[in-house]
Amino acid sequence: QDLVLQNKMQRKMGQNTGTCFQRCVGMDAINSLHSTTYEIDEKYGTNYHKRLLDFIKMIQTENLVIGGAMTDPKGDRSKGPAEQADPDMFVRIVEKNNKGVYITGAKAHQTGCINSHWIIIMPTMRLTENDKDYAIVGAVPADAEGMTYIYGRQSCDTRSMEGGDIDAGNSQYAGQEAMIILDRVFIPWEKIFMCGEYDFASMLVERFTCYHRRSYVCKTGLGDVLIGAAATIADYNGIPNVSHIKDKLVEMTHLNESIYAAGVASSYQAHKLKSGVWLNDDMLAQVCKHNVTRFPYEIGRLAQDIAGGLVVTMPSEKDFRNPATGHLLRKYLAGRKGVDVENRMRILRLIENMTLGRNAVGYLTESMHGAGSPQAQRIQIARQMQLGYKKNLAKHLANVKGDFEEPQENSEYFNRVFKISNEES
């Protein structure tokens, strides 16, 4: 299936870049809009779905990169959009006319928005009737009038501007996030895919996160890189076969593959929606992402263990290139015989980069919050765990009497688990 193939591609990209490669947000936005627009149209007789298909055709023809802009700044987290002291804390419609709508607000943490051609604006959470003005989905060109980008800082961000190619760690790739500020940005009607249907915000958000949480399989590609880096430094240090080192590499691999397995299983256990697209399994997508909020931190910890203290105390590339100190470093930073000192430094910097530096942002903190913080997954798991069904299993075995209820559950998880075939896949 396409969903599994997307996962495989994500892992490969993760392996090849060692960073967040920023394509999946847009893809998952389009995936989730496909079915949501279809179902809005069905209920309200709108024609969002057709508009979306036209938009997709256009971007495929021109091969454009799409950014998915969901996350609002949110201000006071205990309050909804309409309850905030400042109404702009969530993106909202400030004016509507027969050509289109004007929106104001901001989108935070936008990965790769700077190198996108179009941005799809979407609401970030379930909305109530009071939040009607916040129920807006639309596509805007990345350079539309009224848009300001403010670049975020990352750990060690300035290293790549220092010259040299060692200290930056990952000599090839790094990601970036920015804040997008929208000041009365105009969206014409033909680029609008939801406008006021607040009751569909949760469907959109849930389907988006369902796709997107499974997309975090990409982090296993980064995990592969970090495992490879740890194995390399152990080799350079002369101890590739020491038992605790091997055991740690096994543990890192085990954790990494546990993430991968959940992503692939989620993609595989998909079901078809009304609009004809397939949606991966939501429970397993949550499980995948939830492990992503834990295991990369442990993998990173083990990588630092194997690396040794030099990963954080190594002198700079400039000192290495400096004639006065270079030969001293070349002498004293030597690993086992036959290893080029500079290569040893490069690998250590890569580990620093992925566990403390620029790509730690993508490998660790983004693993934590991207596609939703851990608690968001727990809430979704709670909603789908079908306790009524499981209680009946237990009661049956315990021979409980007279206390069976027909479970009233909105989750279809066990239907998917026990479905005999995915004919149409």
Add this chain to the structure above:
Amino acid sequence: QDLVLQNKMQRKMGQNTGTCFQRCVGMDAINSLHSTTYEIDEKYGTNYHKRLLDFIKMIQTENLVIGGAMTDPKGDRSKGPAEQADPDMFVRIVEKNNKGVYITGAKAHQTGCINSHWIIIMPTMRLTENDKDYAIVGAVPADAEGMTYIYGRQSCDTRSMEGGDIDAGNSQYAGQEAMIILDRVFIPWEKIFMCGEYDFASMLVERFTCYHRRSYVCKTGLGDVLIGAAATIADYNGIPNVSHIKDKLVEMTHLNESIYAAGVASSYQAHKLKSGVWLNDDMLAQVCKHNVTRFPYEIGRLAQDIAGGLVVTMPSEKDFRNPATGHLLRKYLAGRKGVDVENRMRILRLIENMTLGRNAVGYLTESMHGAGSPQAQRIQIARQMQLGYKKNLAKHLANVKGDFEEPQENSEYFNRVFKISNEES
């Protein structure tokens, strides 16, 4: 695919029995013999494969239950079969004639052997040339001459003989293990599927454990039961909506589904062997089973937390039925209003049963050792983790110079991960 369907059936069976339901060993034995006999024949011109197919036909026609007997007593674990003080510590050929072979030894921990019709005897580990006499695979009827069964004890095993149906915990099901002692048991040639080809023992064992470690998905069915039992007791105690309880149920579910995901992903990412059968992904099977050696213990711990101390201090059913004490217990063991006291006792006994009693054997210790102890999985993960490939990924990103080697790896894991399609599936 059939492999995924087998997983789904296993979970269902686990849910319905809350114990080890003992069918998978035989099935996985046959699965792995299918391809192994084929490849032995190919190399040595034997005709084991044909014999095996005949045997399968026979058991399918007659609908017989097959036990898979692999594990030998092993004596001194630091020594191989031929090096033991007593040569019978592993099952071996003691005589061969033109009708068949006589074998002697024992098989330990045989789940469900007592209720099997035929037993397939297989070696338990990789063999060397010295161990030639130990390279024997064959099928014997469960009541063949020379076979003695010695029943193993289980925690709380005598409770089911006490009368009453509460204290046993799981009122319906329980498993059993026995030791089979083989004293010159005869196997005719047509039931022999390996004899002396010691170099194929490791292939058989590895493929068997590959199938079998993924079969531990059944434990997620038991997990479902235990989660359901914990949710029920929380409800009976009046606190189903307390936040730490709900959070623990979420954690239990998360862990349980992490196991399931790895099993299904392993089945899905299968590849076809020469004999035409499919073999599930080995790396992911190890990952699945390795999580099984950890998560059920944590799920069990959380279930005990939610259950409260009564799970281990509750008076007996006899005291409950006793007129002198019954009314007191009925009064003081009450939970929230409207809950039948006896039902509350039943659920607590089920939790005791699955975390300390008879089914703890199946849910915990069998999760630990069945299909191989944890370290066995780590060794297999180590053999397949393709560090050479991963080191190159890291070296590439770190811009390491002049230190790339073509990885010499016997694992095909990443080939499977990145294979674009499973055409023939």
Add this chain to the structure above:
Amino acid sequence: QDLVLQNKMQRKMGQNTGTCFQRCVGMDAINSLHSTTYEIDEKYGTNYHKRLLDFIKMIQTENLVIGGAMTDPKGDRSKGPAEQADPDMFVRIVEKNNKGVYITGAKAHQTGCINSHWIIIMPTMRLTENDKDYAIVGAVPADAEGMTYIYGRQSCDTRSMEGGDIDAGNSQYAGQEAMIILDRVFIPWEKIFMCGEYDFASMLVERFTCYHRRSYVCKTGLGDVLIGAAATIADYNGIPNVSHIKDKLVEMTHLNESIYAAGVASSYQAHKLKSGVWLNDDMLAQVCKHNVTRFPYEIGRLAQDIAGGLVVTMPSEKDFRNPATGHLLRKYLAGRKGVDVENRMRILRLIENMTLGRNAVGYLTESMHGAGSPQAQRIQIARQMQLGYKKNLAKHLANVKGDFEEPQENSEYFNRVFKISNEES
């Protein structure tokens, strides 16, 4: 200090019995009543303290064993004592006269009550004004009129009645819990140490659990036994020096000593109360007990890993003594050369006993719930974690401006941490 000495003795007793040895509840009850009665007297002019001292003198003279009975059955956990459907779900005063009071109710999970001489009855939780009748503390002889004991079942409890000394596991010791039912039990005034002062219930409960949670250091003695058992079976199996086995023994030791350290640190960081007794550090007592709700389960899991599957599938002592099967078992259950088979069986049964059998009740479930379930510790940690103080530390370093508040905290934890000397200790 005496508190540290009590910890040392507890570990020793744990080592020597491998079970719950049941003395600490009574000791900790007396410890906490010493100061609480003193402070009640101070506020209300009562003379409970004097009565308590008299009682202590009596039991010391006669060398009596005291049981501490705190835990009520509690019925609906979401309701307080006075709100329950049945008012007897917590022990309460049903009549008062000039000789004393009559109490009714039950106490659950009473460790060792059967072999105590006197029982001290105490409330189990913080009480409100409505719960006045539940604010009763008093001592009753174990055989007072109106008391009924109902023995609890334990995993594998009947094994010790089977004859033989192997299958029971711990050939020497086992604990027991019973439910005590109190039907209008009389306590004369001179044995009453609280009566109606509901506002002191929380002080008593908190001080009792503060002492008692630290007393769980005894479980490190059991941990020592289990580590020793695991090391012995590895030795008997011929693999004492294999690296993963040694590593697991190290991990078990590390976890076990982490518990011990918290207990001793809590005892050491004590402070003196008004009545002159010392109270160990409450935060560290919570930390100690909270680790006890986690680590023994992991130590038990590792012990089962090292033990191998035989721990749950081993035939019975009767089969071993049976001439027909005994010699077969003697042959096939052999470990490495030189090891007596019966000794190997004994050690395996001990591990079964401590991880699934009778002493698993004491080593695992009692570690979970005894002295309060895990959530109870988290609540106490929350109350004492002095976030106000810590927020100021962070704000200061972050150079936050104009946002410092004087923390209003009821905890003295950091005062104890930074106290320079324990002069009077």
Add this chain to the structure above:
Amino acid sequence: QDLVLQNKMQRKMGQNTGTCFQRCVGMDAINSLHSTTYEIDEKYGTNYHKRLLDFIKMIQTENLVIGGAMTDPKGDRSKGPAEQADPDMFVRIVEKNNKGVYITGAKAHQTGCINSHWIIIMPTMRLTENDKDYAIVGAVPADAEGMTYIYGRQSCDTRSMEGGDIDAGNSQYAGQEAMIILDRVFIPWEKIFMCGEYDFASMLVERFTCYHRRSYVCKTGLGDVLIGAAATIADYNGIPNVSHIKDKLVEMTHLNESIYAAGVASSYQAHKLKSGVWLNDDMLAQVCKHNVTRFPYEIGRLAQDIAGGLVVTMPSEKDFRNPATGHLLRKYLAGRKGVDVENRMRILRLIENMTLGRNAVGYLTESMHGAGSPQAQRIQIARQMQLGYKKNLAKHLANVKGDFEEPQENSEYFNRVFKISNEES
């Protein structure tokens, strides 16, 4: 005792600086030399102890800061000092005359050496007879001839040179490590405390690490800061009372206090050495440090969870001060009502600083490797875990017959545990 007081001071310093404050290495060096020089003198009739006392007197009089330089670059980790391709990979004596000795080599990862007055050079591991030239301990002024310092890079190190006081995170403190290169540095005899007595290297290293691993209690001070920072940001975001947030703060506190407890217990359970100084408990020191290699990473992970994604995507202070963007950031980075936006930014930067930035070096990686990598603690735990003693406990309870051995153990751990009093403390 002084040892406990040192721990308390360390926590306070950690709280006040939020970084590694660099004093303990020198203190612990002196502590361990006190007894080691005494015992060398006793065996070899040397007078190192007297020299050391003179040196201590001098530095106390002049109130000087001492750095402890132990860690050598080590080259190929599978080889000892004398086996390396380059003999200078460990510091060694290159010439000796009647005035003193000349040493060559390097010391890596030297915390705070740049701001020390004197450096004590010590060997980094157990030495064999072949390594005699490496058995050198001596004090040199920090600016002695032949010494070159090469500053190490840290994550985000250049931020503090950018101007502004927000982006650096911890506006007040940061640590630093450097590599010291020694090129024929001279040490006069009166400053030499070991010279050639290779058989005492392990005693020195073990006592040093025993003191030093317990000194990692300082990290609980940093933990207090991070907990405070997490609590502050939750408050600024409007969700201080949400249950999962509070639960995470409890978990962070629990882990932090588990470290503290082990440190204090180690200091408390000390014993007196021949030279008159006290040595803290070694087992518990290992346990303390081993938890330090794990828990701060988990505390850091939880802090990032609570902080939200902004911790890694927040724009720079320059954009904040920039008139074009400042008002936008002030608007959109607002938290709950009443919170100053700049303060919110400051706290987020502090969390970044401690989990990814400069002080992550001190809080995470130094927690991992400082005073020895995790495996070093496991080796020490293994050496002291007294399996013989524990096996006997288990054998006794299992009623094992005829298989008791007098344990031959070099550890005194249980003697210290069960010692009744520390009279002389």
